[in-house]
Amino acid sequence: MTTGDGESPPTLGRPSRSRTWQALPSTRRPEVEPDADTRNERLLREPQEAGGEEPPGWVAPYREPRALLVQREGIEDLTVPLYPDRSYVFGRAPESTVVFPNDAVSRQHGRLSFREDQRWVYRELNSKNGSFLGRQEAQGVLDARLHFQRVGPSRDQVLEAGDVVLLGNGKSRITLLAEVPPGAEAGPRPRKEVSSATLQLERSIERCARHHLPVFLLGKSGTGKTFIAREIHSRSGVEGNFVILNCGRLPQDINALTSELLGHVKGAFTGASLARVGKLYSANGGTLFLDEVEFLSHVAQDFLVDVLEGTGSLAPLGAPADFREPPPRFRLISASKVPLRQTALRPDLTQRLATGDFIILPTLEERHEDIPHLVETFLHRLRVEQQYDAELTREAIVFLQQARWPGQVRELESTVRTVVAREAAQQELEGLARHRTLVTLESVRTYLEQRELGFGGPLSEPEPQGRRPSREGLTSVRKRPSDLTGEDIRRALEKHEGNKTRASVELRVALNTLKARMKALGIE
Known part of the structure; x- marks a missing residue:
């Protein structure tokens, strides 16, 4: 892997980013200059540059969207960055990626995903009131659906920047944006009282965003390695994609591996109905993130070393013998849960991963x-x-601060999401109107106790002094329903102000079982 063509950076301000990409060496001499467009890009531009008419079969270049503008009636607008490694489900159900609390929107209304031919596609999920596709300039009428095209169910509809999707009655809409507006990520960044470790991590991210050397991230599972890699990519200001390559899931078969990394042409094998752009070419002009690099198989290691050293072919599977595309140029970031010397990776591969910056999460x-x-x-x-x-x-x-988190930030986020959803569901079960949900210490503690049971661990463990709050008042051993005493039940009911559902959770018995035991003991 080599750096750019050696152009000197400017003497003032931030260093130039346009010439510091990591470029894969090519075993063939390309027919175009290194900084020239690819063949497809040239073919798409030539008719316009020549000022002539479009030749037969000419197709306008694809305008890839980078973000979504979500507009919902009575709710503040939301901007969502688009990541090719994710899919986005829109609907009324709480588990949707973006929830539309409108009765005209179905629980699972539509899904947006990135197809292997590098196109964003929308699929209608057989919603009751349908989805409608149009352009931004077609808005402004009383009922935009009259000027939009209804999307057929269960088929992919390719979307571009500027397209608008209306859900249901048209009062819920999704607009695809060509660029990600500044500060579009959901969630405020901490501004005060952050730890020294976080301040150091923030400085490391900013440093890595100002150069394009490879970066190696070391951290436990759940510490946010993918998030940090994405932050470095985003703050670098590059225009290319952020492409995730999960090294533990790469195929063992060499042809399947070639298709995954370098792509394949249409008809390269049975079932190849579409041409596929490989991960390395998808990352061209952007960032390639090798996640869980410690799990690379021997076959994948050999393949990557050959490609990175320029001794392997960069041709997609099934490409003609005269394939002459210039090699992809990208920023390389890799991540592992264990230090490189403790992995089973080839030494020459670890040296390539470790030729740049390091961040210890x-x-x-x-x-x-x-x-x-x-x-x-x-x-x-x-x-x-x-x-x-x-x-x-x-x-x-305070309880969350003092708890132990073996799953790190991922486990903390999962806990917060779950306790909020549980409390909201409990409100609905009790017939309470949907309003601001207050999650109490008892709700959090009860959930974590049940989660600990679900993992098969002990209910209580020796804890360092001053670290975790006391669990006094919780049942330390689950009793059989027939062993529950009247005092046990009255204490639980008093603790939860007579709420039988929460008392049953506290006592770890089914609600009907609790009611039956109360009847047997004469408890009203």
Whole structure:
């Protein structure tokens, strides 16, 4: 892997980013200059540059969207960045990526995803009131659906920047944007009282965003390695894609591996009905993120070393013998849960991964004072994306700060999302009107106790002094229903102000079982 063509950076301001890409060496001499367009891009531009008429079969270049503008009646607009490694489900159901709380929108209304031919496609999920496709300039009429085309169900509809999708009655809409507006990410960044570990991590991200050397991220599972890699890419200001390559899921078959990394042409094998752009070419002009690099198989290691050293072919599977595309140029970021010397990776591959910068991600235990800010971020995302208006009590947040998080930030976010959803569902079960949900210490503690049981761990473990709150008042051993005494039940009911559902959770018995035991003991 080599750097750019050696152009000197400017003497003032930030260094130039246009000439510092990591370029894969090519075993063939390309027919075009290194900085020239690819063949397809040239063919798409030539008719316009020549000022002549479009030749037969000419197709306008694809305008790839980079973000979504989500507009919902009575709710603040939401901008969502688009990531090719994710899919986006729109609907009324709380588990949707973006929730539309409108009765005209079905629970699972439509899905947006990135297809292997590098196109964003929308699929109508057989909604009751349908989806309608049009352009931004077609808006402004009383009922835009009259000027839009109805999307057929269960088929992919290619979308470009400027397209608009109306859901249901047209009062819910999604607009595809050509660029990501500044600050579009959901969730505020912490601004004060952050830990020294977080400040150091922030400085490391900013440093890496100002050069284009390879970066190696080392951190436990759940510490946010993918998030950090994406932040480096985003702050670098590059125009290319952020492409994730999960090294533990790469195929063992060499042809399938070639298709995954370099792509294939239409008809390259049985079932190849569409041409596929490989991960390396998808990352051209952007960032290639090798996640879980410690799990690379021997076949994948050999393949990557050959490609990175320029001794392997860069031709897609099934490409003609005269394939002459210039090699892809991208920023390389890799991540692992274990240090490189403790992996089974080839030494020459680890040397290539370690030729640049390093970031060691802190654990949540090293930055527990950041937990209130993290909780605030998670609640903000739930509010704008899934319409959960919730907050945690101060006691609940202190409990989260003092708890142990073997799953790191991922586990903390999962916990916050779950306790909010559970509390909102409990409100609905009790017939309470949907309003701001307050998550108490008891709700958080009960969930974590049940989660610990689900993992098969002990209910209580020796804890360092001053780390975790006391669990006094919780049942330490689950009793059989027939062993529950009247005192056990009265204590639980008193604790939960007579709420039988929560008392049954506290006592770890089914609600009907609790009612039957209360009847047997003569408890009203």
